[in-house]
Amino acid sequence: MTSNLFINNVKRLVQMHAEGLLGGEVMPEDALLGVVPTDEMANVLTLGMSLNYQRNSYTLWQSIAQAYLDDRSRWIFHPHAASSSDLGDLRNTLLQYRVALQPNRHPDIWQRVAKGIAQSSPSGDVLGMIAAVQSDIATLKSIMQGTRKSEFPYLSGPKIFNYWLYVMESYAGVGWKSRELITVAPDTHILKATVKLGLCTSDVLSGTADDRQAVAEAWERALTGSGLAPIDVHTPLWLWSRAGFPALSGTEEMVR
Structure with missing residues (x-):
């Protein structure tokens, strides 16, 4: 050809x-539309994507939307709150809505990613982390897939990382530099x-x-x-x- x-x-x-x-x-992430406000979409997408590995994506994002709708569980999507929370409380909340399926590994990953975000951002959230690298994909890649890869399990993998960049652009309105990357x-x-x-x-x-x-x-x-x-x-x-x-x-x- x-x-x-x-x-x-x-x-x-x-x-x-x-x-x-x-x-x-209807794509899996569409479950968040009309549920998560624009200013919180980046946090929800990023933390949710960290568990989007060998999962039914439609079921995962529906579970995330249900967890967000509950005022008592919404805190898990705030990186600073999730990073500093008691791991048992985080586990119980993630399991309640089946956002997490593995009771040990999934809550641990969620909290590690939350800490990685909070420590990368002056504002303690995902948009702050992106702003800190001036929306430069190359710089973000060197951090998440290089120097601080251990803080972003699953999310740092090439498949999920690139799809995460895409959904951040599509659903959270992030304008990336060098989007051809x-x-x-x-x-x-x-x-x-x-x-x-x-x-x-x-x-x-x-x-x-x-x-x-x-x-x-x-x-x-x-x-x-x-x-x-x-x-x-x-x-x-x-x-x-x-x-x-x-x-x-x-x-x-x-x-x-």
């Missing part, structure tokens, strides 16, 4: 998503869609860390000069795979 045809297929896929032709118009978050659906489009061979479907890195880098190379950032194609690819790969009508040639 020529590069021009590949880019045309990708742009058609993005267009189909914009036209609502891929189904799944946000790669696709190569979960199983992204791997399958990447192979379907012919960008990578089926070898990457084994889903190792190297495979996921190779897919992310392949998208960066493929979209250079196209006017699209890699993260722009993440949701269309994800939904296309979930929908069973409907034909990309309107392209010069159907994908394999």
Whole structure:
């Protein structure tokens, strides 16, 4: 497949998503819309995303929305409060709404991430942490995936980290510098869609860390000069795979 045809297929896929032709118009994080106010969305998204690993995303975010709606449990989404709380109290609250499923590991991760946020921000919250690095993705990446990686378990992983950057932009209104640095978050659906489009061979479907890195880098190379950032194609690819790969009508040639 020529590069021009590949880019045309990708742009058609993005267009189909914009036209609502891929189904799944309701994304997991949409559960927060109308529930969490804009000024608190960054905290809720970040702490919630820290447990979005090997979970049903729709169920997780519904649980988070229910926990936020309860005035008695809303404190868990305030990084300073969560970081300084009694771990037993935090555990009980997270388990009550099934935000946490593992009674030891999940509350520990939540509190560690809350501490990492509070200690990175003059205001003790996520927006303050982002402001402290002037919304620079490269600087934030060097902190969360480098010098202070241990403070951001799960969230520092390349898949969740890049998807977190995307949802912060999409739901919390964060304007990132160098947003082209946000790669696709190569979960199983992204791997399958990447192979379907012919960008990578089926070898990457084994889903190792190297495979996921190779897919992310392949998208960066493929979209250079196209006017699209890699993260722009993440949701269309994800939904296309979930929908069973409907034909990309309107392209010069159907994908394999």
